[in-house]
Amino acid sequence: MKTMMKLFLAGVAFAGPIAAAHAEDKPTIEIMSSWTSGGEAAALNVIKTEFEKRGGIWKDSSIAGFGAADAAFQNRIVAGDAPGAKQGVIGLAAADFVSQGLFNPIDDVAAAGKWADVLPKSISALISYDGKVYLAPTGAHGESWVFYSKEAFDKASIAQEPKSWDEFFADLDKLKAAGLIPVAWGGQPWQQTKVFNMILLSQVGSDGFLKIYADKDKSEASVDGVKKTLEILGKLRGYVDAGAAGRNWNDATAMLITAKAGVQFMGDWAKGEFTVAGKEPGKDYGCMIAPESRGMVYIADSLWFPKTGNAQADKAQKLLAEVVMDPAIQVEFALKKGSIPMRSDVDKSKLDVCAQKGVELMSAGAIVPDQAIVLTPQQVGSLDDFVDEYWSGGSNDAAAAAENFFAIFE
Template sequence: MKTMMKLFLAGVALVAVLGPARAEDKPTIEIMSSWTSGGEAAALNVIRTEFEKRGGVWKDSSIAGFGAADAAFQNRIVAGDAPGAKQGVIGLAAADFVNQGLMNPIDDVATAGKWADTLPKSIHALISYNGQVYLSPTGAHGESWVFYSKEAFAKVGITEEPKSWDAFFSALDKLKAAGIVPVAWGGQAWQQTKVFNMVLLSQVGIDGFLKIYVDKDKSEASVEGVKKTLDILGKLRAYVDEGSPGRNWNDATAMVITGKAGVQFMGDWAKGEFTVAGKQPGKDYGCMIAPESEGMVYVADALWFPKTGNAETDKAQKLLAEVVMDPAVQVEFSLKKGSIPMRGDVDKSRLDACAQKGLELMSAGKIVPDQAIVLTPQQVGALDDFVDEFWSDASADAATSAKAFFEIFE
């Protein structure tokens, strides 16, 4: 008995010396993201919960607004104090960091998880550089959506989704006459560019859109397509409220949720806000692709993994990359975020009606890339400035501006 007691006390003493397992002994990672709205935060928490379940320690460094988050990230990189992971868009911005040797590859995780077999070929190509995988994709978003309040539509007698721009403006007139804000407008440059793009796709089609953004085509047909787009964009000015300048996208979504506004042009991440508010697609709100559009603009998010010089962080990065691509996590994340899972082998039956529509378009190849995927960060900034200047100047001539549009590629 005395021997057993001595062994017990010796064990207690050893624990006292060593202490409990420390957080720093676990895979620890700092995440920088711009996902701060209700739906975005809920989606990010899906990844966090699973990461922590697998023994990881999560440090959140979320910053509202992806422009502010990107600037903060770049400052951290320059200062030699990179975070362990960054949420960002798949595209040329990520490629720039990879080509500068600032990112860690996660090719071993991708190979073990057979990502090449489960991701669309175009997406796998976009997360790969020089034969290695660097990004862990979280989900794809459609950006050609018009969300509308079923209550507001019913109140003014709009019984079906407008199929043409003429019918759409007629519906907006009814909302305006009833004292309802027709369009919940997010008056920030990036949001206005999203609207420009979805209208552009409706005017020039998939081939025309790719000619403009990928081939930098300046033909008469392309110039005319941009002019028609600006005509429609300019016409929308008469249907927004005075409080629109500077409005955050989720605040605009809230206007539709509460029935204060009729419609909002936004990517399908807006669904996350409806979900958090307890609203159901088809019952409380509707989702339609922009009038006259044969497809949708898409953007894809991913986690990037900067080099930090810390071996423990490297391990945490690989654990996080694995978690993000877990089939169950992909579905749960998408349900909260409003996105479409990137993996092709997940249970799609749980996706809502809006996500199913987007999935059909993606599966049929009726998609075109967001400008962040095919343009340099500098060109993206120039495009935002171009659209913002046109929107802010009610006297701007669409024909003249259409010719000036192509200067963003120079």
């Protein structure tokens, strides 16, 4: 008996190192993201599940709030302890890390997968630097959406979507008269800037929007457009509740899901929260582009691949890039996240009515980039501060504020 026990223990001791060795051979990666809400987590799990099916080992380092996640990521970079992958937007922030030589290229994966043939040219250009691909796009989001509760609209006797800002404010008055919170407001600077941008696009159009953000145009037309935008933004203050300050976006979405509020200004990732709650677009909630807007502000998510000095992590990065751009994964991810697939060759028939509207605008080129794509992180922060000061300060002097707006580019 003792002899058999010794053999058994010896076998266990021998098997331990073998199991460990097999684990070390598997591509292992730590993912840092800010996708922690119900819909975001479900979408990230689509990638995680497929990555593990293909033999990878996934380590999650999610941090709520992309500002907090970005700060933690920068601290890890400075400390020389970068994660294997980071969820982040496509834009100048990523370009800054690439220029410092801190990211690994994945152009071999992109070439093998013929990404250039299936991605919009503008996206291909934004994920490439000096002829090499560094980012793996996960999906695009429209940011000009106004979501509304069908139940709340019915209670307030609102029969159709408002076409103008005058009609919109008239409907907000009806919601208030019905005892509802008219606007579920996410009271954080970045959310307020999203609202500012969707209003701005409705006032100056796509060309005017690009002149302001890309060309830093300070003409009379641009200043007047900003002034009109601020007037509309300021008017919205009278339709939010006392608890709006600091509110997370998904908590604001929950106010629509429970029909406590009428509308919410938010990117189409809000659909992920409706989906998790079992709500259907067109039946339980509606989606419309901001009044008088002829286009849509968009932002594109991607995965970044920092240099880690770890061969297994480098191997895992390439596997993860393949998974993210798999056509089936692009669709399933979009369904959970509420986004639009980046690939042009996927089956779009599964997308909901809201996503179909977004696809139409994308296909028609009726889109303009979010400020994070065309501005530096410092300028993005200055824009958030500007909008927050105007909103929270309670100023009604839109003309004076409009003149000060362009200081954010200095």
